[in-house]
Amino acid sequence: MKLDIQGHSGCEIAIVHEDNDLHIHKSTYDPAYVPRLINQANKQIAASKIAYQNIRVPKVFEVVQNEKDATIKMEYIYSKNFVEYFENAGFEQIKYLIGAIKYFIDLEIDASEMKTVPSCILTDKMADVARKVQNNVHLKNDKVAVDLVIQSQDIMNKVGDMVMPVGRCHGDLTFSNILFNGNNYYLIDFLDSFIESPLLDIVKIRQDTAYMWSTLMYNKPFDKVRLSIISSKIDSAIDEYFKENYEWYRRYYMPLQLMNFLRILQYAHEDRVISYLKNVISSQLSFINNQKPS
């Protein structure tokens, strides 16, 4: 079966008929990717034990781990992807989705503890990005990209220690990792995050609502105007809610969103993606540089 949305990891997704039911087998045959897929399975199993009302997680039936390959066998969810869902969703459904996202992240915040994330986490990550950009043949001679990285280093050096909730996080909460089934939303593709904070989930969801990242990866025609209206409605609701309630969101969302896009940039190889990323990063830098100090 052909799928409309594919990630970048190179995992194989198979729909399998087993025990009179449809299952999904997500496999990797890359030994270096095995630990990451196993972490993903563990995170998904932990999340599926927690009741999230209308936010759900496909059940994991079995995890097969070998030295060179691994497979997660899980429940198949009859669902729409975000584009199919948004093309037909009415105002009430969008309101419901906004409520579900806020509820899910608030539960993560409750399950986390306020901790100090030392400044070196951000500066080390930034140094790593700079190295990877230098090693990326599509970027190392791109003056604009290299200059954006230098400007970003400056920003990251100024952030300092960050106090924020740490403990629970999906790790890759983009629209492409949500399966839509009526008013139930199934989360897939859990990932370890460099800071296990709910703030990183807000960063990931806004990667789509504010910057429309997942539509860049969507390979079928769709109604761009409708999608951007809906995305911006969801985005302003999320932004206003977290701005109003959490100081750490107000302080650290922007630098972490910048870091998020830099981490995508470091591996980028397609011209259209690189030019999109340079635009986004440059607009984020202008925004941060024009912000009044608090």
Ligand SMILES: Nc1ncnc2c1ncn2[C@@H]1O[C@H](COP(=O)(O)OP(=O)(O)OP(=O)(O)O)[C@@H](O)[C@H]1O
């Ligand atoms: N449990 C499931 N039920 C139905 N469809 C699924 C399920 N898991 C995955 N899929 C389909 O496979 C697609 C890709 O799955 P997933 O997001 O886990 O992998 P990926 O994005 O290719 O991997 P990665 O992000 O690790 O690179 C989903 O967008 C969805 O269409």
Ligand SMILES: [Mg+2]
């Ligand atoms: Mg995915």
